[in-house]
Amino acid sequence: MSVSHIRLAAVAAPEQAPDPAAEQGQVHAAGVIASSVYAHGVRVADIPVEEAGEWARKDDHVVWIGLFEPEPALLKCVQHQFNLHPLAVEDATNAHQRPKLEQYGDALFVVARTAQLIEGRIAFGETHVFLGRGYIVSVRHGASTSYKSVRQHWETCPTSLAKGEDFILYAILDFIVDNYMPVLEAIHEEVEEIEDKVLAKPMARSDIERLYMLRRDLLRLRNAIMPLLDVCQRLTNGNVPQVRPTLAPMFRDVTDHLRTVQEKIDSLREVLAFAFEASLLVGQSQENSITKRLASWAAILAVPTAVAGIYGMNFKNMPELELHYGYYGVLAFIVASCAVLYWRFKRNGWL
Structure with missing residues (x-):
């Protein structure tokens, strides 16, 4: 001081x-x-x-x-x-x-x-x-x-x-409220970084914990400024004997700054909520994509597995066992079937 x-x-x-x-x-x-x-x-x-x-x-x-x-x-x-x-x-x-x-x-x-x-x-x-x-x-x-x-x-x-001691009160309250903004600006920069990362890949556990901490801190800050808003409004109304009515515009200015801080807090909390929801959607989308890939390859591999399983049975009298080009024919059938399935899945965006 x-x-x-x-x-x-x-x-x-x-x-x-x-x-x-x-x-x-x-x-x-x-x-x-x-x-x-x-x-x-x-x-x-x-x-x-x-x-x-x-x-x-x-x-x-x-x-x-x-x-x-x-x-x-x-x-x-x-x-x-x-x-x-x-x-x-x-x-x-x-x-x-x-x-x-x-x-x-x-x-x-x-x-x-x-x-x-x-x-x-x-x-x-x-x-x-x-x-x-x-x-x-x-x-x-x-x-x-x-x-x-x-x-x-x-x-x-x-x-x-x-102007007196009531003007000093205004100066102190105005300084307190103005110092909320650097805190919110620093958090805003971090929130923008989170937004940039959230669409690139799902959030890691540490990112989710950080997001939760930010939302909780913002809520605590909001709970701290809301009663102060009532205080400034009382000082503005001119019904406090220790504060002269001529200083009402100054306390009204502090009230306006507090409302700006409140709006910024609410905006940041909404952005963090959307970032969390977007991260969940990105994660679900990637999980669905992986599931489709696995299902596609499982269907492709099912063809040779089924054919090999049939001709791997130990029965003496089985058709086509004595064909001269049967082995090559089966291989050609397997390759052709797998190629068709791969093409269809690729066309549908599963692979």
Whole structure:
């Protein structure tokens, strides 16, 4: 997120009564990616988390804190600074939440799922956002791209960043949704390769397993974005007090991007389903072709087998046994019969 890493004080209080921050437990820098305060869209300073609440209460100041897999003590410190609801903090600690939007008094709590392609599989993470007057805190868990680029980009546009903490929420959600597309594009390239191979030959077991994994990952991604679509729609409707109605078009744009992602996921899943069905049809066609070849050669070989079987019987009085040219005649009959059968099967496309 920010270009600097903030170190928090880790000095224990003396024997006298500890201050509230010390009661929450002193927190080390681990887990804090950035902690900055902005005034009119311009970054004023990088601050320790213990001072964030004081800065957030100043007029025209916004505190933006970014955390990555923080320890419970760090979240307790943040909770104390901004008076966050315990249930929201508990959700951010557990990090196994469905995308949602909750209001706790004058604070807003948003959960979104992130996705990255790691070693050919879609890995999912979570981002929890606390938003209130003068502050926004993002908490990342699992696989997700750092929001450092978001912070750096909008710091170059103070006019936009000056719109407040709800604009930062838009920037984070827009970044999350935009990062779905590289994942889908990589899967789309692999799906095209599968399509090219499926008509050439039946799919091997490893190909079928990969196809199944892709369809399952796409389904999981779809299940992750559908609740987020509801979240963005609520932010667009203007019935969330923490989000100004003037930002509705921006959240509507995020909603449109989500719908595009949803359509692309559905399209890829259909293509994978068609590829699997096409592979089955190709396999059945090749099996039928092999069966026809085997049946054709079996019919051709049946002629000499039948003739040889008849004249191989050990009877004393059999017709044609004494013919001078009988052997050559039988050979000619066998060759002619086999040639006719081969021609007929070849003509019918069996051979």
